[in-house]
Structure formats: C-alpha cells, structure tokens
Amino acid sequence: MKSGIVGFGILASLIAASVVIPIYAPYDVVRQWSSVEYWLENPRWAAPEWVTIFTGKNEPRTTVFDPSSFRYVIVRDTIVDQNGREVNLTFITATRRFLWTYDNFPSEISLYIKAFFPGNTSTEPGSSPLVSISLRRPDNQTVQLLGRAVPGPEFNRTTTYHLSSSTGAAESVFGNIRKWVTQEGVLPSDVVAEADILPHVALFARNDTAQLNPARSAHLLQGQYELRIEYVGFSLNDTLEPRARLYGTVFGLMGTDERRRDLLTGVLWGAPIAMAFGSAAAIVVVLSQTILGALSGWYRGPVDEAIQRFADLYLIIPVLPILIIIALLYRPSIVAILFVVVAFGIVGSTTKVVRSIVLQIREEQFIEAAQSYGASRIRILFRYILPRVMPYTFALVALNVPIYIFLEASLSFLGLGDPTLPTWGSIIGQAYTGSALTYGFWWWVAFPTLGIVYTAVGFALVGYAFDKVINPRLREE
Amino acid sequence: MAILDIRHLRYYYRTRRGAVKAVDDVSFSIDSGKTLALVGESGCGKTSTATAILRLLPRNVETYEGQVLIDGQDVMAYDADEFRRKVRWRGISMVFQGAMNALSPTARCGLQVAEPLMVHYDVEKEEAIEAARAELKSVGLPDYVAERYPHELSGGMKQRVVIAMALIMKPRLVILDEPTSALDVMTQANIINLLKRLLHETGLAYLFITHDLGLASELANDVAIMYAGRIAEIGPATDVYRSPQHPYTQKLIQSVPLLRSEIAPEFIPGAPPDLTNPPLGCRFHPRCPYAFEPCGWSSSEFASILGEEVPPAGAEKIHISHVAKFGTKDPWTLVASPSGETNVSALASELRDLAARWRASVPFLRAIDDIREGDGRVIVKLHQGRSPELIGRDSHRAACWLLQDGGTTVGE
Numbered sequence: 067m068k069s070g071i072v073g074f075g076i077l078a079s080l081i082a083a084s085v086v087i088p089i090y091a092p093y094d095v096v097r098q099w100s101s102v103e104y105w106l107e108n109p110r111w112a113a114p115e116w117v118t119i120f121t122g123k124n125e126p127r128t129t130v131f132d133p134s135s136f137r138y139v140i141v142r143d144t145i146v147d148q149n150g151r152e153v154n155l156t157f158i159t160a161t162r163r164f165l166w167t168y169d170n171f172p173s174e175i176s177l178y179i180k181a182f183f184p185g186n187t188s189t190e191p192g193s194s195p196l197v198s199i200s201l202r203r204p205d206n207q208t209v210q211l212l213g214r215a216v217p218g219p220e221f222n223r224t225t226t227y228h229l230s231s232s233t234g235a236a237e238s239v240f241g242n243i244r245k246w247v248t249q250e251g252v253l254p255s256d257v258v259a260e261a262d263i264l265p266h267v268a269l270f271a272r273n274d275t276a277q278l279n280p281a282r283s284a285h286l287l288q289g290q291y292e293l294r295i296e297y298v299g300f301s302l303n304d305t306l307e308p309r310a311r312l313y314g315t316v317f318g319l320m321g322t323d324e325r326r327r328d329l330l331t332g333v334l335w336g337a338p339i340a341m342a343f344g345s346a347a348a349i350v351v352v353l354s355q356t357i358l359g360a361l362s363g364w365y366r367g368p369v370d371e372a373i374q375r376f377a378d379l380y381l382i383i384p385v386l387p388i389l390i391i392i393a394l395l396y397r398p399s400i401v402a403i404l405f406v407v408v409a410f411g412i413v414g415s416t417t418k419v420v421r422s423i424v425l426q427i428r429e430e431q432f433i434e435a436a437q438s439y440g441a442s443r444i445r446i447l448f449r450y451i452l453p454r455v456m457p458y459t460f461a462l463v464a465l466n467v468p469i470y471i472f473l474e475a476s477l478s479f480l481g482l483g484d485p486t487l488p489t490w491g492s493i494i495g496q497a498y499t500g501s502a503l504t505y506g507f508w509w510w511v512a513f514p515t516l517g518i519v520y521t522a523v524g525f526a527l528v529g530y531a532f533d534k535v536i537n538p539r540l541r542e543e
Numbered sequence: 544m545a546i547l548d549i550r551h552l553r554y555y556y557r558t559r560r561g562a563v564k565a566v567d568d569v570s571f572s573i574d575s576g577k578t579l580a581l582v583g584e585s586g587c588g589k590t591s592t593a594t595a596i597l598r599l600l601p602r603n604v605e606t607y608e609g610q611v612l613i614d615g616q617d618v619m620a621y622d623a624d625e626f627r628r629k630v631r632w633r634g635i636s637m638v639f640q641g642a643m644n645a646l647s648p649t650a651r652c653g654l655q656v657a658e659p660l661m662v663h664y665d666v667e668k669e670e671a672i673e674a675a676r677a678e679l680k681s682v683g684l685p686d687y688v689a690e691r692y693p694h695e696l697s698g699g700m701k702q703r704v705v706i707a708m709a710l711i712m713k714p715r716l717v718i719l720d721e722p723t724s725a726l727d728v729m730t731q732a733n734i735i736n737l738l739k740r741l742l743h744e745t746g747l748a749y750l751f752i753t754h755d756l757g758l759a760s761e762l763a764n765d766v767a768i769m770y771a772g773r774i775a776e777i778g779p780a781t782d783v784y785r786s787p788q789h790p791y792t793q794k795l796i797q798s799v800p801l802l803r804s805e806i807a808p809e810f811i812p813g814a815p816p817d818l819t820n821p822p823l824g825c826r827f828h829p830r831c832p833y834a835f836e837p838c839g840w841s842s843s844e845f846a847s848i849l850g851e852e853v854p855p856a857g858a859e860k861i862h863i864s865h866v867a868k869f870g871t872k873d874p875w876t877l878v879a880s881p882s883g884e885t886n887v888s889a890l891a892s893e894l895r896d897l898a899a900r901w902r903a904s905v906p907f908l909r910a911i912d913d914i915r916e917g918d919g920r921v922i923v924k925l926h927q928g929r930s931p932e933l934i935g936r937d938s939h940r941a942a943c944w945l946l947q948d949g950g951t952t953v954g955e
Contacts, residue, residue: 431644435708438597438639439659440631449658453649 070531076524084338091331099327099488108326109173112317114509126168128317131293131310133180136160142302156304158297165290166204166270171281172312175266180307183299195299201269204289209246209269211239243268247277266312321509323493324500332488333513339400339489340471340521347404347473348466351411356459357452358413359420364428364447374421377413385410386476393482400484403477407470416462420455427454457536464529468522475518490514544615545572546715546748547596547635552609554588554595561819562605565591567772569609570933573716573765576742578749580763580780582756582795584815588772589752590640593718596750597637598626613715632659636709637718638702640752641725645705646693653679653689656708663712678707683737699730703737710741718750723758735761756799760784765938768792771816771826773930778939788941791827823874824928825944832906837944839928840910842871848907877923891921 098104109128118125141157183195198213240263247253250273263278270291271277271284278284297306320329362373385407392398392406427433428451436446477483478491479498497503497510554566565588573579581589594600596611611618613634618626636659639645646655656678657671666674676689682703693701702722709717719738723731739762741747753759759766760780767777768791776789787793797809813830816822822829824839831838846869870878881890891914898911913924933940 431639431641432647434599435637435639435645435705436647436658438599438631438637439662439708439712440627441658441662445662449650450647453647 067531067534069527070534073524073527073529073531076520077528080337080341080521080524083334084341087334087338090334091328095331096335096488097486099332100486102325105322105326105328107311108322108328109313109315109317110322110324110326111505111507111510112173112313112315112322113507114319114321115316116319118316123169124167125170125316126166126172126312126314128314129164129172129312131162131164131308131312133307133309136162136295136308138306144302154300154302156297156299156302158295158299158304158306160295160297160306160308162293162308162310163290164293166288168288168314169286170315171270171284171286172266173281173315174311174313175269176311176313178307178309178311179295179297180309181297181299182305182307183301195297195304198296200294200296202292202294203269204287204291205273207246207250207273210242211265212242214238239265253278320513321507323496323502323507323510327488329493329509329513332493333490333517335488336490336493336514336517337521339487340474340517341467343400343404343474344467344469344471344521344525345463347407347411347470348463350408351414351470352416352459352463352466354408354412355414355416356420356455356462359417360424360447360451360455362417363421363424364443364451370421373413373417377415377417380410380413381415383410386473389473389477390480390482393477393480397482397485400474400487400489403474403484407473416459420458423455423458424451427451457532461529461532461536464525464532467525471518471521471525490517544574545612546575546614547750548572548610548612548615549592549596550610550612552592552595552611553606554591554604554609555606556601557603557605558819563818564772564821565818566595567821569769569772569774571765571767571774571777573748573750575715575746575748577764578742578751578762579765579767580751580753580759581767581769582753582759583769584754586815586818587769588818589754589769590720591772592769593637593720593750593752596718597631597635628663632663632709632712632714634714635716635718636712636714638705638709638720638722640720640722643698643701643725646701648693650692651689652691652693652696652704655693656689656704656711659708659712675707675711678711679704682707682710682741697730698726699733702726702730702734706734706737706741710745710747713745714747716748716750718752720752721754722751724753724755731758738762756784756796768795771821772818773826773942774933775827775943776939776941777933778935778941782939788935788939788946789827789943790831790833790945792941794832823930825931825942828906828928833945834906835909835944836912836926837928838906838910839930840907840925841874841928842877842923842925843874845869845877845907845910845923845925846871872922875925875927877925879921879923880919881921887916887919887921891916894921894923 095104107128107130113125115125115127137160139157139159139161142155143157144152144154147153177199179197179199181195181197196214199211200208201211202208243263243265247268253275264280267281267284268278270287271279272287274285276284293310295306295308297304299306318328318330320333322328323332358373358377362370388410389403389406393403396402398406433446433450436450441449474483474489475491475494478489479495481492481495481499483489483492483495485492491514493514494511497507497514500507500510502508502510549572550570552566552569553564555562555564557563567588569588569592571579581592583589595607598607600607609619613630618630618634621629646652650658653672653675654668656675657668660666660671660674661668672689676686679688680686684700684703684707688696688700688704693704696704706722722738723734726734735758738749742749749762751759751762763780765778766780766783768775768783768789770791776783776787776792778788783792784796787796791811794809794811797806798811800808811830816826816829822839822844823841824837825831825834828834828838828840829844834840870880872878879890879894881887894914898908898914901908910925910928911923912926915922915924931942931944931946933942934946935941
C-alpha cells in the first residue's frame, strides 16, 4: 500500500506541475517552441545553473548590455571639406565598461548595431556611416574588432555581429583577432587559421600561447573590459543603438539545448502533454476493449466469435511500425497520432481478459435473478456486469498509461512525433541527433528521460496498488 | 381456483451424453394462500422445475413442453416478450437459492429491490426506490438498509432483501428455492415466520423448494416428494408426514434425525440415478427395499447387478459358477451363455435355484418371470415393468406399484 501512496504522490506532483507550468511558461511559449528568434537571448548548450554548486566555479551567466547601459559621447557638427562642400557629421562614441569576474569564458558574443541615418544613400561613395568596434582589455590591450561602413542602403538598419560565427557580418572580426594576436607576437601568423579562432575565448584569454585554444585550455583574463563603438554618420540627426550580449555557460534549472531553448519549459510542458496523451489513449483503449470484451462474454455466439477473431488479429498487428509509416507519410499532429493509437487498440488483450471475467460473472445468481424479473440483456450488461469489471479496468488504465507515453516518446524520438510540441521523446530525439552525450550535454538527455521514468513509475505504482485492492491474493499482510 | 397449475411438464437438457431428463412429466397445482413444498434430494429436478415454470431456460434445452397455467391461463403459449411482461415478477417471482449471491455486489439494496419496478413500469428511480423502502419495511428491515450495499448486511438481512425484491411487484406466486439453506437455525426460523406472515397478509401462494423435511413441515400445506425428475408422492402435509405411501418418502422421513430417540436415522443405499438414462419402470426401484415384480428391473440392470462383486441391499454375495457371460436381448430379456464344460440345463437349474432361494431377501430376483433353455443358452424373462401412475385416495397420491391393488400401504 505504501507503493500506492508513493504512486499517488507522483501523480499528484505531475498534475500540480501541469497546473503550474502555464504560469511559468504560458502556452504562447510552447507555440514558439520551434521558433529561433524567441529563444535568442538564451545561451546555447548551457548547463543547469546549479551545477556551479558542485563545481565550485563561478560560471558566467548571460550578460546583456542594453542601449541604455552604454555611455555616449555625441558630437554633431557641420564642416566644410576641401572641396568647399558643407558636410554634416555626427560622431557617436558608445562605451560600456564591465567587470569579468566569472571563472569561465562566455560561450558566445553577439553585437547588434542599430543605426538610423536619414537622407543618405549608398550611391554616394563614402556617405554610408562608418562603424568601428573595439575592446579594451584589463591588460590594457585594445583589440580592434571592426572598422567598416554599415552595409546596405536602408535608412534604418540593424546589423548583427555574431562574433562567434565565422560567417556574415562578423567575418572580418576573425582576421582582426588574428592580426592582433600575431602582432603581439605570442603566436606566429602561419599557425593561426582563421577558422580556429573562437572570439569569445580569444578576447577574454590571457595573452599567451594558449590564447587561441578552446575554452577549456585557454587562460582566462579577469578584470575590467571596455567595449567601445565609434560611429560616424553623415547627417545631423543620426542615432545609434548598440546592444551586446555575452552568453553564459549556465542557464536555468535544466539548461538549454542546441537551439537555446529553455529545457525546463520543455520538460515541464512535456508532463501535461505526456499525461494527456497517455491518459486519453489508455482510457479510451481500455474502455473500448472492456466493453467489447463484456459484449463478447455476455452475448456469446457470433458476436463473441467476431470480436474474438478481430482481437486475435489486432494482437498480432505490430502498432509501432504501422505508426512509423503513417507518421512518415502524413506528419500527423499529436491528436491525429492519438486517433491512430486508439484505432489500433479498440480490441486487444483486455478484450480477452474481460471476456473471461464476464464468462464467470454471467453464471452468478444475481444475473439469473435479474433475468428472471425480466431485465433486458443490455440492461444486465450495463447495470450488473460492467460495474463488476470496472475496478479491474481502473488498474488496467493506470498500467496502460506508461505504455502509451512510451509509444509517443518512441515516435517523437524517431522524429516522427508532433514537431510543434515539446514532448519528452522529441527532446531526447533532438539530443540524440545533436550528439548530446558525445559532447557531454548530459542535462539535455537526463531531464526528459527522468520525466518519462517518473511518470511511468507513478502510473505503474498506482496500477499495482489498484491491482492489490482488487485482487486480494496480492494484498500485503 | 388454482393459481398455478402445472400439467405434464417436461424439461430436458441436452448434453454430450444425451438428454438429462431433469423434469419428466411433473404435474401439480397450488391454490391461493397455500404453500406447496417440493422436497427431494439434490439433483432430483426441484430447481429445474422452478426455472422451467419461470422459463429461465439455458441454451442447451432439448425438450420443454407441457402446460403451465397461471389463473387458468396457459402461459406456455406466450412468446418471450409477452412472457417477460406478463409472467415474470407480475405472475410469478422467485427467491433464489443462496441469498449471498442473489444480490449484485455493486448496487445499493434499495435500488436492487426497486429494479423489477423500473424494468416493468415506466417509473422514476426515486419513486421506485420509495416503493422499495416500503417493501423492505414490510419484510422487517430497518430504513437504512436501502442505502446499504449487500456486503454490509448479514445473511438473514440479505435474505429479507431478496424476499422484498420478490414481493415488490405483488406477484401471485413466489417460488422459494431453498430460501434458508445458507442460514443458521435462528435466522431460518425468523425467515420462515416472516414468510408465514407475508402469506397471511397477502393473497400469495408459495412454491417452497427444499431438501429439508422439517422446514417443509413448518410452512407447507401440501408436500410433493420428488425423485429423479418425477413426483413420487404428493398430498396434504399431515398425510404425507403421518402416513407416507411411497417407500422413498418413508425412507426420507426415517432419515431425519430425532432428538432423544433410540431409532438411528436411516439412509438410503445407493445413489440417485443418472438422469440421462433413468431406470425403466419405477425410478426408485434399484434402491427400493420393497421392489417386486412390476417395479421394472431391466435386463441390463440385472446383468450388471449379477456381475457385481458386491451384491445390493443386504444380500450375501451371489455367485453363479456356470455362467460365461450375460447378454441382453431386449429390456426385459436376459441371455446367459454357459461356460465351457457345463451345459445349458445345469446353468438353468442353478439360476432357478438361486431365484428360489434368494427371492425373499434380494428384491431384484423377484423380477424373474421365467427361466427357459434354448439355442444353447438360458433365456431369463423378466417381469415387464412400467412407470407407476400417481394414485391414491383423494388428494394424497403416490406413484408406487405397491399401492396398485386396492391401495394398501406398505407398512400395513
């Protein structure tokens, strides 16, 4: 009976989680599950925050520098150039000082430069605004990251310098870092390939031979840094909105995945989805199998024969391969998957068990009594026979829920589940394709797995408890 | 007029070994306000008679015929639906054997008692349960019983609930199938008193099925003794108990233990016959101490008894030295072939000696009519037995050949 209490406790906690999760992350969040922009502020592959308790290292959190956190020096002036033309100029210098006291490198650096420069077109050479970005380090070295015109003809332009990526707007950053490192003479230029440079490590590493190594072997340089953005625009009312993000290496309670998604949201939302899917499938399947089994045992004859042969057939149909084929062909939503699962479960082993129970009940005296006072067959079935079978059915529902949760997880793991919903199976599947365990991203696998195991154990314990109540021979003395 | 009149009811089950003649030509009638007790051993067809009256037929019915008249109306002619509407619980209701199992464990007693009302009339559930409460009260149960589940009640209370359920539709006749068999003696007495009271209060009639002669005497006006699917004796309870006519009834009454009596209770040797193949003639004759010529010893019985190591009914072992084997020619003719060295006449004389010597003490030897020699074999002709009719004075009748000549009682 203790196990039953534990089981009920687990179920209660799952239901509580299902109630609480919309408060933590409303359904809107789930609809954004496959969106890229929504999760952009989270670090990628971040471990749970609480691992710092065990490692003792102060792992960096994600640091965001808003436009308002920069200090600006703005000079607007009209000068006359050598050709005697009047040129309007706006000089903006935005600086942001910060202390890097964490014990690890940031995982990524992103810079967003949003410039507003009315009245200029790219057809006039030299009239595109110029941007220069530099980083001054605690060792008083200044690294010139970027110096170039803001690309594009738009008047209102945001450019993202995703420094950790070797493509796009940040391309020249790699060359600049390489130049800086070789200038300082720590490493000869020919051993440095641009592709190997990790800006988020190199910029925060001590100026030694390990500077271009990956984060785990480079030496961190703690202290005060200053990010400096210089802007030259060719009108009197240019504005600049710089923004920077230093991604941390830890995030939240369960970390993040490859797509920066908060796994806590995913794992918690997995609970109501798994419970709803598992319970709905188990209830409908067991109920339908019970009723058909009761019909079979009560009416006998051709009805019995038809239902039993149908059940024999269904028992040998392998459901998972069929589900895989259907999922491959139609990419069904989770509701459609539920319908398919139910359709392949209308008869089955429960039909046979219930039939045998009903064969026993039908010989009991109160059934004969009911017949003798003229109750119709269907009335006897629903008022006398089914109530006797129901307790057994409760146990079966509880024991069947994990089966359907596993089924859904298997499909999702294979990438054939509903792609729009964060189910435990799909998270594990993505972790698998993202080689999570090869790189040591254990949290990506562990938490959804725990979710599945926890739920399955809860339902199984409740099912066994029901079974003990119904079957006195299993009762503990 | 009789509430229930049954004439020549036959009810056979089909089995792989042949038809089980559970009810074979049974006739009786019950008047209003009266109780007929149907008494007999287990498996003699008492309950089958009841289910046949209520037409609760299993799937393996082979024969179901005869007349069942309720208030003069032959209900055998009704189709299933008409029977359900007019007879079940309106005409005849039934209290099933073993109250412990006659209630569904998953429904409250009030609802179960109300069920027949809801099945037959278009009444609201609350109204039906209200009627059930009144009925439960009339069988002496407290109010709260309606809200209880059967497992919360004692055996006696459950039996009362079942009785209330049988009475809820105010039937003309209630079949009581061993209503007290699973109860202790005090509760039995209570239930019997309740049944008596209900009988006096309403114009009911009971068909009381029991194997307990004492209980039957308590409640019954008339008693029918049943044996092997037939009625052996029927009559007013006082007559049947005081002067039983049929040897089976006598044996049955002698088997009842008596308090402070020197007479040890007797038992009837042998076992009730197999109803797929009941004995020819009188069905009791193989166990009957008085069996004689017309009782219906058949040649196959004869052959099997003679071949047996243990002889029946108190006789010493009968050994026939000259016989090789017995064969049967027809039910009433036995053929004995002599063994190697002996001749036919020696065997014939041995058989004649045997018959003459043991005739008085071994009943079946009395059935020998004639022993002849022919074709190198001995042909033993037996008295041709027939099934005895129910005969007797007035309403007290018994089916026994002993009564045939002027109705002399065996004991006399």
